[in-house]
Amino acid sequence: AQSVTQLDSQVPVFEEAPVELRCNYSSSVSVYLFWYVQYPNQGLQLLLKYLSGSTLVKGINGFEAEFNKSQTSFHLRKPSVHISDTAEYFCAAVETSGSRLTFGEGTQLTVNP
Amino acid sequence: SQTIHQWPATLVQPVGSPLSLECTVEGTSNPNLYWYRQAAGRGLQLLFYSVGIGQISSEVPQNLSASRPQDRQFILSSKKLLLSDSGFYLCAWSGVRGGEQFFGPGTRLTVL
Numbered sequence: 001a002q003s004v005t006q007l008d009s010q011v012p013v014f015e016e017a018p019v020e021l022r023c024n025y026s027s028s029v030s031v032y033l034f035w036y037v038q039y040p041n042q043g044l045q046l047l048l049k050y051l052s053g054s055t056l057v058k059g060i061n062g063f064e065a066e067f068n069k070s071q072t073s074f075h076l077r078k079p080s081v082h083i084s085d086t087a088e089y090f091c092a093a094v095e096t097s098g099s100r101l102t103f104g105e106g107t108q109l110t111v112n113p
Numbered sequence: 114s115q116t117i118h119q120w121p122a123t124l125v126q127p128v129g130s131p132l133s134l135e136c137t138v139e140g141t142s143n144p145n146l147y148w149y150r151q152a153a154g155r156g157l158q159l160l161f162y163s164v165g166i167g168q169i170s171s172e173v174p175q176n177l178s179a180s181r182p183q184d185r186q187f188i189l190s191s192k193k194l195l196l197s198d199s200g201f202y203l204c205a206w207s208g209v210r211g212g213e214q215f216f217g218p219g220t221r222l223t224v225l
Binding site: 034044105 | 157162201205207215217221
């Protein structure tokens, strides 16, 4: 993928509110898409991935994302967040014929009580 | 199942000292291996990747080097650390066809 843009660097929300973290990608070829989560001082953990098929992808911890090819977007959503969802979230893309992930700059989600 | 290890977990080194960070993968063969750096409050920067033993591709010219002496071992080195080398270093692996990457727990390096 040529680029991945996460539109919000920080997203503060209150506990039990819904949240959407936005991600757009740019590529001249087909891509696979991923969302990762990073808790402080830890590695990245895969939340969900889109490879093919249904455009609505469900992942761990109640998160889901929708692939929109016409808008080249892959936004991450959760209907009700918890304090424990506070973390950095990274969107990433790779060309279906490639091996190197392109990451967005990350979105810091902060869930307040 | 596959696991990925990194050590040490934290490291404080003086400027000008050498560096060696190690990454090993278990439970898979012939993985693609990657080194990333994450500066404070920043995204991930790909430093090196390897598709096989002795095959290293460098993404950014810098003070660091990488080696892959064994199929599932990836080492990040420096002869003389700079202040700007401080950061969180992450190792990752993927299958030979690429796609999703699986990350290690990371090493926090502070250069003083």
